[in-house]
Amino acid sequence: MSSVASAKADIAVVGRRPPSRSFWNNVGRRLLRDPVTMFCAALILAIVLAAIFAPHIAPSDPYRTSMARRLLPVGSPGYLLGTDELGRDILSRLIYGTRLSLIMGMSPVVIATLVGGILGVVAGYAGGLKNMIIMRVIDVFYAFPSVLLAVALAGVLGAGLGNTIFSLVLVFVPSLARVAESITIQIRGQDYVEAALATGASDWRVVRDHVIPNVTGPIISYASSLISVSIVLASGLSFLGLGITPPEPEWGLMLNALRQAIYVAPLNAVLPGIMIFVTSMCFNLMSEGLRAAMDVKQ
Amino acid sequence: MFIYTLRRILYTIPIAIGVSIVCFALIHISAGDPLSSVLPEGASPEMIAQVREAYGFDQPLVVQYLRWLALVVQGDFGVSIVNRRPVLGEVMAAVANTLILGSVAVLLGFIVGTALGILAGYTAGTGKDKVVTAVAISGVSIPHYWLGIVLVIVFAVNLNLLPATGMGGSASNGFSFDWDSISYMILPAVTLAVIPGSIIARSVRGTVADVRKQEFVQTLAAKGLSRGRIFVHVMRNALPSVLAIMGLQLAQLLGGSILVETVFAWPGTGFLLNNAIFSRDLPILQGTILTLALIFVAVNLVVDIVQAMFDPRIKRA
Numbered sequence: 001m002s003s004v005a006s007a008k009a010d011i012a013v014v015g016r017r018p019p020s021r022s023f024w025n026n027v028g029r030r031l032l033r034d035p036v037t038m039f040c041a042a043l044i045l046a047i048v049l050a051a052i053f054a055p056h057i058a059p060s061d062p063y064r065t066s067m068a069r070r071l072l073p074v075g076s077p078g079y080l081l082g083t084d085e086l087g088r089d090i091l092s093r094l095i096y097g098t099r100l101s102l103i104m105g106m107s108p109v110v111i112a113t114l115v116g117g118i119l120g121v122v123a124g125y126a127g128g129l130k131n132m133i134i135m136r137v138i139d140v141f142y143a144f145p146s147v148l149l150a151v152a153l154a155g156v157l158g159a160g161l162g163n164t165i166f167s168l169v170l171v172f173v174p175s176l177a178r179v180a181e182s183i184t185i186q187i188r189g190q191d192y193v194e195a196a197l198a199t200g201a202s203d204w205r206v207v208r209d210h211v212i213p214n215v216t217g218p219i220i221s222y223a224s225s226l227i228s229v230s231i232v233l234a235s236g237l238s239f240l241g242l243g244i245t246p247p248e249p250e251w252g253l254m255l256n257a258l259r260q261a262i263y264v265a266p267l268n269a270v271l272p273g274i275m276i277f278v279t280s281m282c283f284n285l286m287s288e289g290l291r292a293a294m295d296v297k298q
Numbered sequence: 299m300f301i302y303t304l305r306r307i308l309y310t311i312p313i314a315i316g317v318s319i320v321c322f323a324l325i326h327i328s329a330g331d332p333l334s335s336v337l338p339e340g341a342s343p344e345m346i347a348q349v350r351e352a353y354g355f356d357q358p359l360v361v362q363y364l365r366w367l368a369l370v371v372q373g374d375f376g377v378s379i380v381n382r383r384p385v386l387g388e389v390m391a392a393v394a395n396t397l398i399l400g401s402v403a404v405l406l407g408f409i410v411g412t413a414l415g416i417l418a419g420y421t422a423g424t425g426k427d428k429v430v431t432a433v434a435i436s437g438v439s440i441p442h443y444w445l446g447i448v449l450v451i452v453f454a455v456n457l458n459l460l461p462a463t464g465m466g467g468s469a470s471n472g473f474s475f476d477w478d479s480i481s482y483m484i485l486p487a488v489t490l491a492v493i494p495g496s497i498i499a500r501s502v503r504g505t506v507a508d509v510r511k512q513e514f515v516q517t518l519a520a521k522g523l524s525r526g527r528i529f530v531h532v533m534r535n536a537l538p539s540v541l542a543i544m545g546l547q548l549a550q551l552l553g554g555s556i557l558v559e560t561v562f563a564w565p566g567t568g569f570l571l572n573n574a575i576f577s578r579d580l581p582i583l584q585g586t587i588l589t590l591a592l593i594f595v596a597v598n599l600v601v602d603i604v605q606a607m608f609d610p611r612i613k614r615a
Contacts, residue, residue: 140316143598144591148553148571152587155575156324232441236557239443240572252441259447259561266451273444281439288435 023217030293037289040282047279051098058092062249071265082268084254085261086247090268093249094275100250101279104161104243105231108168113223116173120180120219121211125188125203135181142174150233154242164234164243171233172226179222183215221294224287228280235276251276303603310599317595318370321588322363325580375585380577385585388570393552393589395465396559396566400551402487407495408544414495415502416533422507430499437496443557446489450561453485460484463563486562490555494547501543505536538608542601549597553590 031037050057059080066087074082081091123134141149153167187193187210196206235252237243244250246257251272258269341349350356357365369376375385411434418430454462461482509515509532518528556568563569567586574582 136312136316139313140320143313143317143595144320144587145550145553145594147550147556148587148590148594151556151568151571151575152324152583155571155583156327228439232439235441236443239557240560242575255441255444255447262447262451262455266455270444270448270451273441273447276441276444277439280441281436284435284439 027293031289034289037286040285043282047098050095051102054096054099058095060089060092062088062092062096063247071261073265074267081271085257090271093254096249097251100244100248101235104164104234106227108165108172109223109226109230112169112172112176113219116176117180117219120177121184121215124181124184125207125211138174138177146171154237159242159245161244164237168230168234176219176223179219180215183218184211187211187214217294221291224290228284231280232276302606306599306602310595314592314595317591318367321584322366325584376581378582379579385581388582389585389589392567392570396552396555399486399564399566400548400555402483403490403551404494404544404548406487406491407498411495411498412502414499416506418503419506434496434499437492440492442489442492443561445492446558446561449485449489465565486558486564489558490551498540498543502536502540505539506532509535538605542605545597545601549594552593
């Protein structure tokens with residue numbers, strides 16, 4: 001009730017205001033009432049906890065090989081999900097694998113959101129020549145098919161965690177910058193921004209108080225949809241041998257190694273992909289839930 | 299329309315130049331000396347200098363770029379370091395193989411995706427709609443390289459119905475539409491069709507549900523038009539965006555099928571690129587990326603123009 005009253009007061013004073021704190025409170029409340037999003041959030045939380053406490057949960061050492069125990073089937077005593085081509089416990093490797101797979105999936109999106117957001121806001125607010133230079137360079141990277149760009153960069157830079165993250169950041173920055181730029185231009189043209197500037201507010205103050213709060217929602221909504229893409233793509237790079245290098249446990253890399261064994265132990269080969277699928281699916285559904293919760297029209 | 303088309307083409311030229319600069323730069327940011335794959339082990343400093351000069355690597359970068367660009371424009375992409383064959387021929391053969399696979403996959407995705415999207419759009423809010431939406435979200439979340447492996451396990455290893463990898467006899471003498479060739483294509487095409495199919499299903503569902511809510515549809519119904527005629531009106535509104543998605547997805551697949559082509563050993567651009575990366579065949583790498591990116595730029599251009607033809611509102615933007 002009070003939030004409605006204050007929202008009305010806001011409208012009366014300044015017209016379209018940036019989303020207030022109560023907007024995010026409402027989004028949070030709607031998310032809590034969405035069973036699908038909550039279920040996915042719980043699953044992701046479980047995966048994150050598995051990543052943090054991997055040494056305590058994993059039944060055995062994910063690096064210990066044994067030629068005698070190679071490719072034991074799923075359900076073998078002591079090796080619940082079987083062993084891989086070098087006799088390592090698959091369950092332990094999947095648990096440890098959450099670490100690299102989550103880092104490789106999430107950090108490119110976080111970094112790209114910051115970089116793309118800043119570039120977009122600067123380009124949109126500054127306009128003119130600065131806008132042209134920033135956005136035309138972004139257009140060039142946007143002109144590459146995303147998987148091709150990631151593979152090409154990772155291919156020439158060489159395998160490794162840092163290079164994989166860098167390649168994926170470069171893939172995601174263009175679209176995020178475009179989102180931030182178009183919203184910033186919209187806000188820049190609003191009367192209340194002109195009014196703020198006319199009353200002597202600095203550019204930084206306008207950006208901080210009006211642009212950033214307005215850009216945050218759409219860019220977070222869009223970025224959340226990229227996490228699932230990033231997880232599949234990052235594991236895909238490892239799958240091609242362009243991401244994480246052996247013997248580190250990572251789902252994409254495990255999938256590639258076990259792929260050679262589909263005639264002997266098909267079920268073992270399927271397991272790492274299920275982890276990628278479930279994680280990516282959860283992030284996708286959470287992103288859907290977030291978008292629905294942020295849609296005020298509903 | 300002519301002005302719009304012209305403006306759109308002019309806008310594409312700087313993008314294409316930018317793309318060529320990035321492709322040129324790729325070689326120079328690559329780990330290690332680009333000459334290392336050409337030079338024999340323990341080459342003398344004089345020999346290194348000689349080869350450096352022969353390849354033009356002693357010139358300033360701008361001169362190197364312009365020389366390279368001049369050759370590329372004439373269709374000379376250099377020769378492969380591994381087998382000394384011209385890059386252009388290798389790339390074109392691979393593009394043809396990927397194009398046929400990608401086209402079949404996008405067509406399959408279009409048929410299945412549109413059907414599911416219409417079903418969901420017409421039953422919005424019901425159980426059927428929820429099932430289709432769930433399938434479509436799974437489709438965009440799934441690691442398609444893994445799906446490929448699962449399909450191989452089921453249909454090639456367990457059921458022994460279809461070949462697991464390769465392109466059969468048509469790898470050497472072009473694709474022919476007999477059962478042997480088609481059987482090699484089924485699994486990779488289905489795998490590749492999942493993402494565009496899911497995207498199309500969601501888009502069609504959204505558009506159909508939106509259009510059906512609009513007043514003109516109610517007016518048509520009130521006028522006494524049959525459901526079939528109304529369906530035609532609804533689809534006419536949904537189709538332009540679906541066609542645009544199809545075009546863009548086909549272009550994405552040309553560059554993005556590398557994972558699936560690796561799983562199925564399909565001799566297309568992705569497979570070529572993968573081999574080029576691991577044999578450090580930089581001319582092939584550069585030529586493949588440049589070709590695919592330029593095709594992507596061209597498809598984007600065509601999609602924009604065709605969409606503007608269908609929807610006059612775009613031109614004014």
